[in-house]
Amino acid sequence: MFMAANWVTVRRYCARSFLTAVVTFAAVSTRAEGELQSIELGRCALENGEEILDCQVSFRVYGKRNEEASNIVLMPSWHNGDSKALFDYGYLGPGGIVDTHHYQVIAIDSFGNGVSSSPSNSRQVPFPEFTIRDMVNAQHRLLLEELGLEHIHAVVGASMGGHQVYEWMMMHPEFASHFVPIEASPWPTFYDYVKERGWMTALDSPLDSPQEIARVTDVISAMDTLLFWTPDYVNRELDEGTFESRFDAMRRHRSKERLIDRASQTRALLSHDIRRNREDFAKRLSQLHHISALAVVFESDMTVIPGPNLELAEALGFEVINISGDCGHFGPNPECYQSDVASHVNEFLKQGNQRHLLRRSLQFDGVSREYFVYVPDGHGDTPLPVVMGLHGLGSTATGFATSYDLNAHAKKNGYIIVYPQGSHFQGVIGDDSTVEPYLISTWNDETSNFTPTEAGPHCTDDRLKYPCPPDCGSCNHCAWTSCNDDSGFLLQVLDEVTREFNTDASRYYIVGNSNGGGMAMRLGCDHPKRFAAIGVSIYQMPPGHTCGPASGLPMLHLYGEKDDGVGHDGTATSDGWIYTSAAKNTQDWAGAMNCGNEIETWRTAISEANGLICSAYTNCPNSGQEVASCMDPEAGHEWRGQRITQISASCVTAAQQESLPGQPLCPQPEASDQRWGMDLFWQFFQRYQRLP
Structure with missing residues (x-):
């Protein structure tokens, strides 16, 4: 069970019908914007055969759902982050990377972040190991079984949230119209393995004394600073105070609870690979060529290497936006390149595959x-x-x-x-003068305006009247196409x-x-x-x-x-x-x-x-x-x-x-x-x- 107080809990009933789920989502949507809510899923089966008992997934809802419920976007939280941070840092919200002027966003707390089911808030000891796929399975249950959603507009996520987007693509490709992984990866490189192995070497420490917790915090903080930004950025932007005071500002996760939660999510990162245990992966990819996806990566990112995104994009034919600059893994943040990311993502969410429709014009005649x-x-x-x-x-x-x-x-x-x-041109087909003119477009196939022929007429005397295109000047009884x-x-x-x-x-x-x-x-x-x-x-x-x-x-x-x-x-x-x-x-x-x-x-x-x-x-x-x-x-x-x-x-x-x-x-x-x-x-x- 969760130990935190003042959470809104919507309890799961075994005999819940689809109608009840729809009503539940309506109730969820009418709560105060951004209010933390949690739904109890009972037992969550995991890939390794274990279960999370009293499994709960927490989330916040931002923005208004449209009448057709066709504007819903799912955003999973990033590594060590929560659903509120997605709003606080502009990843969602008015004018955000996902603009809540246009979309209703369900921001989900991923397993292991201390809000949804995590080692720190569960009575289940030891807390079972989970994977990125386990996170996605629970999110899918939440949306389908509890909120009554059979389809959403998009899944968008950054960092570990983007890893979850890639698994959504593989596990439930028809559940969303669009997929947007930001600074994420479909599979690891050796560099990623070394980085996560380093984190785990520190996080696997006993954490049985304040001194040991402080030591692990120092090691993790040093690694994060080296990985999250480029050296130029660190030296330029983190320039106030002594070296020690600057380093102290980098110290995060100073409690045992935060460190054990971080360890649980880092283990999930270590096992993340969309190719894992999927036989005939190439065939699986061939079934996804219709997928509407956009990846955003950062050239200087040393936390998640962009390369695998480019490999998958080449196989599936989707676009990868590669943004330069020295912000590294914090590229999507407001102090870095968030406006560029928001422009690309919102254009894509609006147009999908149509965004590549290039307009050209020419002068002819x-x-x-x-x-x-x-x-x-x-x-x-x-x-x-x-x-x-x-x-x-x-x-x-x-x-x-x-x-x-x-x-x-x-x-x-x-x-x-x-x-x-x-x-x-604007015109009306037929003789009804009360109808407002509308678009009439035609091609001059050089036949329809040149009738009748010896083979007979193109129309009868009482045919439905088509308007004469202005470029023709005048038309015979059966003419109706352009004269260009x-x-x-x-x-x-x-x-x-x-x-x-x-x-x-x-x-x-x-x-x-x-x-x-x-x-x-x-x-x-x-x-x-x-x-x-x-x-x-x-x-x-x-x-x-x-x-x-x-x-x-x-x-x-x-x-x-x-x-x-x-x-x-x-x-x-x-x-x-x-x-x-x-x-x-x-x-x-x-x-x-x-x-x-x-x-x-x-x-x-x-x-x-x-x-x-x-x-x-x-x-x-x-x-x-x-x-x-x-x-x-x-x-x-x-x-x-x-x-x-x-x-x-x-x-x-x-x-x-x-x-x-x-x-x-x-x-x-x-x-x-x-x-x-x-x-x-x-x-x-x-x-x-x-x-x-």
């Missing part, structure tokens, strides 16, 4: 146009493939990226993805990307959705030698405008059987719009490539697993090239296998907020292993390189 580029981390000097992603009608470039979670796919599979923005030279713009974007980034020019691909699919086909038909393959989702050309590449360019076409926006059978939709049938659209593409007329059943593991009905022209002059078409019986006018329906495709990320200020800000997409739409295209793309 006298008009400023923009595009966005996502470059995955961790690939060094390796030239990367490029996918150009073209959004549909009414979407934004960054909304397309977010609502289909394409950056996560690019990160996992190691390619650059480029999102150009189509021409846009979008082919020229997109080719210039491709040239700019080739110049700026390290790309593999033999592996340039396009994936286009809806109107973006029409634009993808236009580029493929007119400039086939620029690309290795294209993917088209839920679009066919208007009647009389089907086309194909003069040279070989494989295409995969995906359409929905229930699509009433772009009908797949050549008949008018309920809104009066007419498109070429999916069968003829694919046939004409294959015909332009001089493929044979034979069509075969086409199967992949993804198509089979998701009930797609696919066929392909496989007898093409360039061996191995195919023109494939897949019908999704469950899909309407949507890329079903990739779309996140809860996120509007017309939202913008922070990278596009300035250019489209009226659009809502995109939320961060949740990680999911259930999306297969881009996998279908990417597996097709990977088979092809551009012909010489």
